[in-house]
Structures are given as structure tokens and as C-alpha cells.
Amino acid sequence: MGDKVWIHQDGLEDGIADELLNAGIPQDKIVLGFHHPDLRPYTGFAIR
Known part of the structure; x- marks a missing residue:
């Protein structure tokens, strides 16, 4: 995470x-932290 x-x-x-x-x-x-963790895999960016 760092x-x-x-x-x-x-x-x-x-x-x-x-x-x-x-x-x-x-x-x-x-990581787009303003998106719910369930939606992050669909953003194309890091999940966490």
C-alpha cells in the first residue's frame, strides 16, 4: 500500500x-479511493 x-x-x-x-x-x-472497493476493479486503476 505504501x-x-x-x-x-x-x-x-x-x-x-x-x-x-x-x-x-x-x-x-x-487508487481511486473515492470509488467503493467493489467498483475499483472496473476502473482500470489499482484496486488497493
Whole structure:
């Protein structure tokens, strides 16, 4: 869990996940914490 970037809230127009991806952080290292854990496998991002 220590090697992941967790996003708990995203109120940006373009989305912070896109900014992190553009900065070179791999999609499998970003957790969309604002999604329920049951939905995270469908996001394309890390689960936990």
C-alpha cells in the first residue's frame, strides 16, 4: 500500500488521475479511493 498514490477526492475539472498519468505515474499505482472497493476493479486503476 505504501507504493500507491491514493486519490480520496477529486474536484478538478480534468481530474487529478489524468494529471498523475501525464506526470508518469503508472495507472496500476493510482487508487481511486473515492470509488467503493467493489467498483475499483472496473476502473482500470489499482484496486488497493
